[in-house]
Every structure is written in structure tokens, then in C-alpha cells.
Amino acid sequence: MTGVSEDRKVPEPETRQRGGPSARLLHRGLGALSGLIAGFAALAVAELAAAAVRPEAGPLTAVGSAFIDRTPPWLKDFAVRNFGTDDKLVLQLGILVVLALFAMAVGVFALRHRRAGSAAVLVFGAIGAVAAVGRPGGGPVDAVPSVVGALVACGVLYLLAGRLALRPSRAAGGTDGTFDRRGFVITATAAAVASAGAGALGLRLGASGSAGAVASRKGVVLPPPASPARPVPAGADLRIRGLGPFTTPNKDFYRVDTALVVPQVDARSWRLRIHGEGVARPLTVGFDDLLRRELIERDITLTCVSNEVGGPYVGNARWIGVRLADLLREAGVRPPSKGGPADQLVARSVDGMTIGSPVETVMDGRDALLAVGMNGEPLPFDHGFPVRMVVPGLYGYVSACKWLQDLELTTFDAYDAYWVKRSWSQRAPIKTESRIDTPRPFASPKPGKVPVAGVAWAQHRGIARVEVRVDGGPWHPARLAAQDTRDTWRQWVWEWPATTGSHTLEVRATDQDGYTQTGKRVGTVPDGATGWHSVVVSVT
Ligand SMILES: Nc1nc2c(c(=O)[nH]1)N[C@H]1C(S)=C(S)[C@@H](COP(=O)(O)O)O[C@H]1N2
Numbered sequence: 001m002t003g004v005s006e007d008r009k010v011p012e013p014e015t016r017q018r019g020g021p022s023a024r025l026l027h028r029g030l031g032a033l034s035g036l037i038a039g040f041a042a043l044a045v046a047e048l049a050a051a052a053v054r055p056e057a058g059p060l061t062a063v064g065s066a067f068i069d070r071t072p073p074w075l076k077d078f079a080v081r082n083f084g085t086d087d088k089l090v091l092q093l094g095i096l097v098v099l100a101l102f103a104m105a106v107g108v109f110a111l112r113h114r115r116a117g118s119a120a121v122l123v124f125g126a127i128g129a130v131a132a133v134g135r136p137g138g139g140p141v142d143a144v145p146s147v148v149g150a151l152v153a154c155g156v157l158y159l160l161a162g163r164l165a166l167r168p169s170r171a172a173g174g175t176d177g178t179f180d181r182r183g184f185v186i187t188a189t190a191a192a193v194a195s196a197g198a199g200a201l202g203l204r205l206g207a208s209g210s211a212g213a214v215a216s217r218k219g220v221v222l223p224p225p226a227s228p229a230r231p232v233p234a235g236a237d238l239r240i241r242g243l244g245p246f247t248t249p250n251k252d253f254y255r256v257d258t259a260l261v262v263p264q265v266d267a268r269s270w271r272l273r274i275h276g277e278g279v280a281r282p283l284t285v286g287f288d289d290l291l292r293r294e295l296i297e298r299d300i301t302l303t304c305v306s307n308e309v310g311g312p313y314v315g316n317a318r319w320i321g322v323r324l325a326d327l328l329r330e331a332g333v334r335p336p337s338k339g340g341p342a343d344q345l346v347a348r349s350v351d352g353m354t355i356g357s358p359v360e361t362v363m364d365g366r367d368a369l370l371a372v373g374m375n376g377e378p379l380p381f382d383h384g385f386p387v388r389m390v391v392p393g394l395y396g397y398v399s400a401c402k403w404l405q406d407l408e409l410t411t412f413d414a415y416d417a418y419w420v421k422r423s424w425s426q427r428a429p430i431k432t433e434s435r436i437d438t439p440r441p442f443a444s445p446k447p448g449k450v451p452v453a454g455v456a457w458a459q460h461r462g463i464a465r466v467e468v469r470v471d472g473g474p475w476h477p478a479r480l481a482a483q484d485t486r487d488t489w490r491q492w493v494w495e496w497p498a499t500t501g502s503h504t505l506e507v508r509a510t511d512q513d514g515y516t517q518t519g520k521r522v523g524t525v526p527d528g529a530t531g532w533h534s535v536v537v538s539v540t
């Protein structure tokens with residue numbers, strides 16, 4: 001478009017018409033479209049290559065994961081609070097939008113600077129490659145998808161920019177504003193169709209790549225536990241409308257992790273290594289070794305430290321697994337109270353997560369598990385198949401490592417685990433908490449008896465009392481459901497004689513150590529939120 005100024009000086013009719021503002025806009029628009037097509041080609045080809053290398057090596061996943069690991073706690077907290085479990089979808093859409101904007105800009109730039117513009121695409125390939133190689137378990141081959149994708153995109157943009165090149169004008173030094181329209185349409189369509197094909201094939205191959213893991217999970221037969229859980233007492237479930245079931249079904253169980261691609265581990269090749277300081281006999285066990293051991297079955301309520309007061313990140317399941325303390329003792333581990341040198345057990349997952357738990361706690365006699373089963377089935381992939389940790393009384397980020405593959409004994413002084421590096425506490429026992437599940441906020445019940453009900457939890461201490469108050473008035477004791485174990489949550493209900501008007505309901509719990517939940521509101525960082533859950537309703 002070097003001829004634009006010339007056009008004005010030389011008002012030659014045809015040139016004005018062809019090179020006028022709307023034609024220029026169209027030309028730029030097609031430049032932007034070229035950038036988009038090149039970007040699409042890059043991602044599609046990279047996806048296909050990632051299917052051959054490994055799913056985590058795809059540039060979108062790699063850059064997204066790298067972003068997650070660098071997310072400051074306040075942003076992570078914001079994302080979890082506002083997008084919940086959709087936070088990853090939002091992140092990937094965000095990356096796509098940013099990428100699309102850059103692609104369009106590069107496409108427009110390439111109209112004038114065909115080589116430099118095409119080469120600029122390689123910069124994005126380099127970013128993807130660096131991110132992929134730097135992922136946990138990443139190696140040089142993980143750069144391949146980004147590099148191949150970028151090279152293809154570079155070629156596509158070069159071709160398209162060539163089709164968009166303006167033809168020299170008959171008037172010397174200018175252009176007549178025309179370009180190879182037919183050639184552009186054909187090349188652009190061919191590139192888009194071929195990319196769509198490559199992308200679809202990549203997704204299909206990626207899905208079949210995990211066939212081995214899926215088959216290995218289907219093949220798992222959980223042996224009956226040597227120590228079954230007591231049946232859940234009949235009175236543990238109050239069966240009140242608006243109150244979830246005592247045992248959370250797997251499909252409804254909350255999910256919190258940093259994995260953009262859920263790891264699909266083949267149980268047949270899975271190994272767990274136990275090693276580190278004070279480990280007299282380092283151990284390596286396979287999945288079948290675990291199943292042949294004494295299995296115990298327990299109901300344990302899991303809670304996320306990122307759960308706001310009143311939040312949803314808590315669930316109760318029936319787990320089957322091996323006692324972690326048994327394995328540690330077999331490896332010759334002693335807790336600090338018995339002279340062991342290591343006070344921290346660092347669990348590592350196949351996706352590079354590290355989670356540190358106090359050795360003293362996991363060996364103090366509580367049912368700390370290497371879990372293989374959840375509610376009667378092998379762990380779902382989302383919840384850590386084949387093996388995860390579950391420790392009653394500790395928040396998930398300091399205990400519940402999913403897709404576990406390594407246990408290292410060390411000290412809290414020597415090593416900070418993933419979340420501790422991101423300003424969360426090294427140690428985080430679950431705080432005594434309670435939540436109102438019904439009525440819902442801003443509900444409008446009729447005056448008269450209104451059941452106010454919810455759950456309360458103080459894992460490994462147990463819930464002793466729950467109280468409810470209305471509009472800051474006196475506390476009324478709620479009726480507690482039967483206790484399953486002190487490692488599980490407890491439902492409660494209070495019959496409220498509701499009167500017309502707007503009212504604020506508040507709840508607080510007291511645990512079996514005699515501690516009453518503080519009303520002081522603090523946020524989730526660094527070791528869990530506190531405060532009383534409150535719900536405003538208008539009785540009409
Ligand atoms: N590998 C891995 N394990 C993990 C996490 C993770 O991000 N990666 N998140 C932890 C956190 S913060 C919590 S609260 C629990 C949640 O377990 P769930 O998703 O099965 O409910 O898993 C824990 N284990």
C-alpha cells in the first residue's frame with residue numbers, strides 16, 4: 001500500500017476506485033485473516049505432532065500450564081472464586097484470544113513485510129517450545145509440536161501474503177490496488193481445510209493415545225478390603241431438600257488441580273518410589289503390589305484450602321487404599337517423635353505437582369491412605385487414577401496428591417512444595433467450618449417453620465455442636481445428624497420459625513476439641529478461610 005499517498009497526488013480514476021479506503025480495509029482484513037489461518041494451521045499441526053510426542057507438549061497446553069504455575073496466589077484465588085472449575089477453560093480461551101489478536105497483527109504486518117512477518121511467526125513457536133520443554137517430565141522432543149507448527153504457519157503466511165501482494169501500477173512507483181484474489185481464496189481455503197483435517201486427526205490420535213490407560217482402569221478389580229468401613233449410620237443423611245447426600249457421588253465430587261490435560265496413567269506400568277532421608281529400605285511398588293496388600297476402606301471428607309466460607313470445594317467419599325504408615329514403616333521410616341530425621345513427606349505426581357505433609361501426622365495412627373478406590377470404583381482419572389493420597393484432617397494441597405508416583409522423606413527446612421512456593425502455609429490442618437445449604441441465598445420462603453440445614457466439618461476432631469442465629473440474635477442449637485466418623489462432615493438442621501421480612505441467617509460449629517469457629521473473616525490465603533457463613537433470605 002505504498003501507493004496510498006501517490007493515489008492522492010495522482011487522481012487517476014481507476015486507481016482511486018480500487019485503492020480507495022474500502023479496498024484498503026478489505027486488503028488489511030484479508031491480511032488479518034491470513035494471520036488467523038496461519039495461527040490455526042500452527043495449532044492444528046502442533047496438535048497432530050503432540051499426539052505423536054505427548055499430549056502435554058501441545059503449545060496451548062504447555063503455555064497454559066506454564067501460565068498456571070506462574071499465576072500469583074491472588075489471581076489463582078480470583079480465578080477459582082469466579083470461574084470455579086471452569087477456570088482452565090477461561091485460561092485457554094484467554095490464550096486463544098491473545099494469540100488470535102497477535103496473529104491478525106502479524107498477518108497485516110506481513111502484507112508489507114512478507115519475510116519479516118512470516119518469520120515473526122517463529123517467535124511464537126519458540127515461546128511454545130520453551131514452555132513445553134520446561135514442563136515437568138519435559139525433554140527436547142517436547143519442542144517438536146511447537147516448532148513444526150510454527151514452520152508450517154510461517155510457510156502458510158508467506159504464501160498467503162504473496163497472494164495478497166499488490167500488483168505494480170501502470171503509473172510508475174505505485175500500485176493499482178489489485179492482487180491475486182482467486183489465488184488467495186484458493187490458497188486460504190486449502191490451508192484452512194488442511195489445518196482442520198490435521199487438527200481433527202491430532203485430537204483423534206490424542207484420544208486413542210490414552211487407550212492403554214483407559215483399558216488398565218477398566219481391568220482393575222478392587223479386592224474386598226480386609227478392614228471395611230462401618231456402614232454409614234442411617235441417621236447420617238438427614239434427607240432434607242436442598243442438602244446434598246452424605247456421600248458425594250464421584251461425578252459431583254469437586255475437582256481442584258493444576259492439570260490442563262488430566263494425566264492418563266497406565267496402571268500396569270505405574271510405579272511408586274519411596275526414598276529419602278532416614279529411609280532405611282527404599283521401596284518401589286507397582287499397582288498390583290498395592291492391591292495384594294491389606295486394604296482398608298474409610299469414609300473421609302476432603303476439603304480444599306481455596307474453599308471460601310460457604311464454598312463448594314468439600315466432598316465426602318468412601319475410599320479404599322493401603323495404610324500409608326504401613327508402607328513407610330516397611331521402608332524403615334520413623335516419625336520425628338521416634339527419632340526420625342525427616343519431618344516432611346513430599347508426594348510427587350506424574351504431572352510434577354509436589355505436596356508436602358508432616359510425617360508425624362501421617363504416622364500418628366489416623367487413616368492416612370494411598371487410595372486406589374473411590375466410592376466403590378477405581379479412582380476416576382480426574383481424581384488421581386491409579387493412586388492418590390488421602391489424609392483425614394489436612395487440606396488437599398498438603399495431603400491429597402493425585403496421580404502419585406514418588407514419595408520422598410525430607411524436612412520442611414530443606415524443601416518447599418508447589419503451593420508453599422506460592423505463599424501458602426507449609427502446614428495446614430483443616431479448620432472447623434460450617435455451611436448453610438438451605439435456604440439458598442435470596443430465597444423467599446413462606447412464613448412458618450423453615451428448615452435451615454447444611455453441613456459442618458472438622459476432620460479428625462469431629463463436630464460437637466452447630467448453632468444458628470437470625471439477625472444477630474441468640475444462637476440456637478441445631479439438630480446434628482448421626483456421626484459417621486470424626487473424619488467426615490456432619491449434616492445439621494434447625495427449624496426456624498420464620499417471620500415475614502428480610503433476615504440474615506448465620507451458622508457456627510464447635511468441634512469435639514471444644515473449639516468454636518471464629519466469626520473473624522479471613523481469606524483463603526495462606527491456610528484457609530474463617531468466618532461464619534451467612535445467608536440473606538426474604539420471607540414473604
Ligand atoms: N497432582 C495433583 N494433585 C493434587 C492437586 C493438583 O493440582 N495436582 N491439587 C490438590 C488440591 S489443592 C486438592 S484440594 C485436592 C483435590 O482433590 P479432588 O480434585 O479429587 O477433589 O487434590 C490435591 N491433589
Ligand SMILES: [Mo]
Pocket residue numbers: 256303304305306395396397
Ligand atoms: Mo486445594
